[in-house]
Amino acid sequence: MNARRTLAFTLALLFDASAVGAFTSLLTTFKTSRISITYLPATVKPAPKNKGYEPKWKKKETLADQNGGIKDFKQIGLKGNVPVIFKQGNETRATVALAGQPLRDVATQADQFIKYGCGKGECGTCECLVNGQWIRPCQTNVPGNLAPGEEYVVQVKEVKNKAVSSGKFYSFRSFIMGFYNNLLGMVGFVKYRRAAKKNWLERQEYEDLIRQKTMQKKIARERSVEEDKNNKLSP
Ligand code: FES
Incomplete structure (x- = not known):
């Protein structure tokens, strides 16, 4: 056997x-066959250089994008007095929120992608850094003890594509x-x-x-x- x-x-x-x-x-x-035809006139175009991945799709512009970005949150109907800033790599997204509002909803409102796993605060997939401390946005609310005008800055982990x-x-x-x-x-x-x-x-x-x-x-x-x-x- x-x-x-x-x-x-x-x-x-x-x-x-x-x-x-x-x-x-x-x-x-x-x-070899390609090498043998290299004497042909320059109709053969040089191979394009590999520029890395370029998506074929283009992100749709929002009304705010068309009008030069969001200038006044209140003007577009957002309520809240806590400025929330999401930072991920070189990108920054800002919005305003009410104290006690779930951070998950605020991230969605700001068009900030955060990768979630369990959604119950158990796995740690969504962990973000706030004031040097790790928080889990799936179970965190916007704090209500910030000084007036103080920004709530959330550093989001970068998501890498691991697929080979x-x-x-x-x-x-x-x-x-x-x-x-x-x-x-x-x-x-x-x-x-x-x-x-x-x-x-x-x-x-x-x-x-x-x-x-x-x-x-x-x-x-x-x-x-x-x-x-x-x-x-x-x-
Ligand atoms: S999604 Fe699992 S801890 Fe947030």
Whole structure:
């Protein structure tokens, strides 16, 4: 069984390796063919430089943006006397709030994105820094003990995109990542099977033990019943 599994593993590895080899040779041929046509007149445009990620969408302008930003909060209908400032990286957003208003609502009102997790003040995903202290905006209200005109400044954590791109479809990177993921999958499969087998054997052993104990108890019970009978019969 083990030999068969090893054979399957080796075959899968060989398949992946040969696929990578085939793709690399294809790429080399492609590159060579490109090199051979470089004498053509300058109709071939130089490849654009990689400028990093540029979103294709554009944020819609609000009425305030169109009119040069918010100049007076009261004029646009916001109520409150506590100026709240959200800072995240180089961006700053300002609004006004009422004392006791949930900070979560104030952040939404100011168009400030905060990443939330549990929403109950337990996980700490939303933690922000205020006056050198960590607070959890999902469960914090705007304080009412600030001096008149004092700003409530909230430093929001920057959110980074942790996802690693596997590259464009059929790019060299996507091919390598595919091979890497296959390898991870195979290793994971072997590990999982081993753990499952160990678990199964342990369970079997435990069930045998229970069966044995039950049988011993049954025999002991029958013996005691028989002894009782004999005691009653004897004068
Ligand atoms: S979202 Fe979990 S602590 Fe705020």
